[in-house]
Amino acid sequence: xxxxxxxxxxxxxxxxxxxxxxxxxxxxxxxxxxxxxxxxxxxxxxxxxxxxxxxxxxxxxxxxxxxxxxxxxxxxxxxxxxxxxxxxxxxxxxxxxxxxxxxxxxxxxxxxxxxxxxx
Amino acid sequence: xxxxxxxxxxxxxxxxxxxxxxxxxxxxxxxxxxxxxxxxxxxxxxxxxxxxxxxxxxxxxxxxxxxxxxxxxxxxxxxxxxxxxxxxxxxxxxxxxxxxxxxxxxxxxxxxxxxxxxxxxxxxxxxxxxxxxxxxxxxxxxxxxxxxxxxxxxxxxxxxxxxxxxxxxxxxxxxxxxxxxxxxxxxxxxxxxxxxxxxxxxxxxxxxxxxxxxxxxxxxxxxxxxxxxxxxxxxxxxxxxxxxxxxxxxxxxxxxxxxxxxxxxxxxxxxxxxxxxxxxxxxxxxxxxxxxxxxxxxxxxxxxxxxxxxxxxxxxxxxxxxxxxxxx
Numbered sequence: 445x446x447x448x449x450x451x452x453x454x455x456x457x458x459x460x461x462x463x464x465x466x467x468x469x470x471x472x473x474x475x476x477x478x479x480x481x482x483x484x485x486x487x488x489x490x491x492x493x494x495x496x497x498x499x500x501x502x503x504x505x506x507x508x509x510x511x512x513x514x515x516x517x518x519x520x521x522x523x524x525x526x527x528x529x530x531x532x533x534x535x536x537x538x539x540x541x542x543x544x545x546x547x548x549x550x551x552x553x554x555x556x557x558x559x560x561x562x563x
Numbered sequence: 564x565x566x567x568x569x570x571x572x573x574x575x576x577x578x579x580x581x582x583x584x585x586x587x588x589x590x591x592x593x594x595x596x597x598x599x600x601x602x603x604x605x606x607x608x609x610x611x612x613x614x615x616x617x618x619x620x621x622x623x624x625x626x627x628x629x630x631x632x633x634x635x636x637x638x639x640x641x642x643x644x645x646x647x648x649x650x651x652x653x654x655x656x657x658x659x660x661x662x663x664x665x666x667x668x669x670x671x672x673x674x675x676x677x678x679x680x681x682x683x684x685x686x687x688x689x690x691x692x693x694x695x696x697x698x699x700x701x702x703x704x705x706x707x708x709x710x711x712x713x714x715x716x717x718x719x720x721x722x723x724x725x726x727x728x729x730x731x732x733x734x735x736x737x738x739x740x741x742x743x744x745x746x747x748x749x750x751x752x753x754x755x756x757x758x759x760x761x762x763x764x765x766x767x768x769x770x771x772x773x774x775x776x777x778x779x780x781x782x783x784x785x786x787x788x789x790x791x792x793x794x795x796x797x798x799x800x801x802x803x804x805x806x807x808x809x810x811x812x813x814x815x816x817x818x819x820x821x822x823x824x825x826x827x828x829x830x831x832x833x834x835x836x837x838x839x840x841x842x843x844x845x846x847x848x849x850x851x852x853x854x855x856x857x858x859x860x861x862x863x864x865x866x867x868x869x870x871x872x873x874x875x876x877x878x879x880x881x882x883x884x885x886x887x888x889x890x891x
């Protein structure tokens with residue numbers, strides 16, 4: 445039982461870590477603000493669910509688990525809201541989401557404002 | 564071992580962030596990097612087992628300071644001005660200082676060395692006497708509130724003076740009753756952004772509740788007046804950002820905020836004077852109640868409340884001072 449829980453939480457946390465890594469790579473490599481944001485928001489939601497679930501399995505039924513649950517709920521509320529706010533600010537400041545395939549060349553022009561919004 | 568690796572990792576990130584802050588010319592990016600720097604610093608404090616300091620750094624450094632910097636940034640330009648002269652003088656001064664500091668570290672005891680002078684002086688006495696004299700588990704609060712009450716009183720007055728200074732510099736009192744905050748579509752907050760508004764409204768009470776928890780749980784866990792004041796101020800600033808500055812000022816007018824700044828400091832001093840009147844020393848809480856242990860606890864709760872009120876009032880006054888300049 446103990447071992448199963450350990451293995452399960454290990455798997456959850458490792459997958460969560462992998463999502464953080466993927467989100468980080470995406471935030472660095474993708475061509476414009478919206479796609480970068482799409483990658484970065486992965487760390488807010490999927491990765492935090494997985495990692496906190498993994499830690500909760502380690503905590504067992506205790507006060508710590510309830511605190512972790514509260515943290516998870518707040519993260520799930522605030523993370524996507526922040527992503528939305530950034531995307532909305534980008535849209536309002538006049539960055540067009542590029543729908544055609546030829547994004548790489550045009551992305552250079554966006555770099556400046558993209559930098560600001562991302563950081 | 565793992566802590567050492569993690570600590571080295573965090574410190575490396577700190578250096579990288581610091582260099583990035585200096586290198587960037589975009590002030591907005593610099594502010595965001597400073598926020599990241601503070602968060603890394605908080606993590607660093609946490610792995611050094613200084614949970615109280617970590618909480619302060621996260622709440623004030625990464626939270627409020629960023630908002631106030633952004634408020635200041637709205638009044639100035641986005642880009643740093645290049646100063647043509649004095650680069651070599653700066654470089655010289657910094658190199659000498661850095662060399663001195665590195666030289667000073669050679670005398671520093673190993674990290675966490677129990678024989679270090681700082682662990683041999685009064686710290687063991689504090690650790691030993693806290694359960695007996697105060698009966699509270701968090702020694703940090705005991706040291707901050709009672710043993711070193713004078714230092715904390717000084718800190719509160721530093722916050723007080725800083726707040727008054729900022730208010731004078733920004734001369735925010737001018738527009739007090741001239742209806743400066745007449746409804747203006749631009750400063751109405753995020754009226755037309757539904758999602759942040761709904762979520763923010765949901766969060767504000769929880770933030771304030773968490774602040775109160777940090778305030779009154781400070782004797783048992785990490786926390787206390789400084790952190791709680793900053794957290795509650797964050798909640799009110801979030802409210803101001805969502806609903807517009809005017810409604811935040813309606814809820815907590817400037818006069819109330821100034822009253823908080825003064826009242827908190829007065830409460831702290833008053834507790835000290837009350838101790839004197841009851842026959843003890845200044846800031847000696849043991850005489851406040853018939854039982855000295857309960858007296859100490861009452862005293863610490865009261866002065867922590869004073870600290871929290873002053874910090875919260877100061878941060879909000881400063882925020883509103885910047886926001887008022889913006890509206891002009």
